[in-house]
Amino acid sequence: MTIISNYISYTTNKLRQIRRKLGAKLIDVPLQLNDITLMGGSFFDDPKELVLNLIHKSAARIETDDQDYPNFFNTNVGTLELLTKLIEEFRPSVVVETGVANGRSTRQILSAFKQFELQNSRLISMDIDSNVVKADLRENEQFEFRLIDSPIKFKIEMANIFYCNIFYHDSDHSYSSQMMEYETAWEILDPENGILISDDVNWSNAFRDFCKKVNRSPFLLADCGKFSGVISKPVWR
Numbered sequence: 135m136t137i138i139s140n141y142i143s144y145t146t147n148k149l150r151q152i153r154r155k156l157g158a159k160l161i162d163v164p165l166q167l168n169d170i171t172l173m174g175g176s177f178f179d180d181p182k183e184l185v186l187n188l189i190h191k192s193a194a195r196i197e198t199d200d201q202d203y204p205n206f207f208n209t210n211v212g213t214l215e216l217l218t219k220l221i222e223e224f225r226p227s228v229v230v231e232t233g234v235a236n237g238r239s240t241r242q243i244l245s246a247f248k249q250f251e252l253q254n255s256r257l258i259s260m261d262i263d264s265n266v267v268k269a270d271l272r273e274n275e276q277f278e279f280r281l282i283d284s285p286i287k288f289k290i291e292m293a294n295i296f297y298c299n300i301f302y303h304d305s306d307h308s309y310s311s312q313m314m315e316y317e318t319a320w321e322i323l324d325p326e327n328g329i330l331i332s333d334d335v336n337w338s339n340a341f342r343d344f345c346k347k348v349n350r351s352p353f354l355l356a357d358c359g360k361f362s363g364v365i366s367k368p369v370w371r
């Protein structure tokens with residue numbers, strides 16, 4: 135197992151302990167402070183300087199954005215980079231994602247299509263809220279949206295899609311919902327090149343249990359306090 139850590143040093147130390155236990159390989163990826171907090175704002179290493187700035191700049195307001203969902207809904211930077219790298223490597227013709235919200239992962243996938251000149255690739259995004267589809271997405275010919283308001287609807291949509299190369303879960307992270315999505319996606323994943331990625335695998339035991347069920351050892355990315363998991367449908371030697 136390879137564990138990629140780009141979280142704070144406490145977590146890295148924890149991962150080192152896990153590595154020692156499991157004999158796993160650990161890769162440290164340096165992080166920018168902004169990547170960790172995703173908050174913006176001003177950073178100081180001198181408390182006195184911070185207080186001076188606080189007093190003199192206290193009238194400054196955080197720039198408002200027009201996001202519908204809170205920042206913590208957004209896919210973190212490490213997982214966005216992972217999605218990009220996977221698209222570059224596997225050049226998928228069909229990517230399916232669940233959970234759009236502010237559209238961070240959605241736009242990243244679409245821009246990766248552009249970056250790697252995948253003009254014929256399609257992204258099919260699903261959500262329980264149709265307001266997530268903003269004008270730029272609606273106008274993108276490589277983007278399709280499916281409104282899903284029940285597990286049955288999700289299964290029907292997936293059966294209609296019939297085939298995908300990359301599936302990305304980032305919707306409801308309850309055990310039953312994660313498990314249901316993994317099981318359904320696995321059915322239509324490309325047997326030769328299919329990749330299943332899940333954000334927030336630490337929210338429930340579903341990813342762990344699913345990996346056991348399909349007999350795959352997961353690759354885990356530590357990403358700003360949470361973990362994303364990746365497994366491939368084919369078993370590569």
Ligand SMILES: C[S@@+](CC[C@H](N)C(=O)[O-])C[C@H]1O[C@@H](n2cnc3c(N)ncnc32)[C@H](O)[C@@H]1O
Nearest residue numbers: 208209233234235237238239261262304305306
């Ligand atoms: C964590 S956010 C997605 C963030 C997005 N991937 C990004 O990077 O910006 C979760 C989204 O899942 C949607 N959602 C919640 N339950 C869902 C379900 N059962 N099926 C599909 N989408 C769901 C919510 O409406 C919300 O838009």
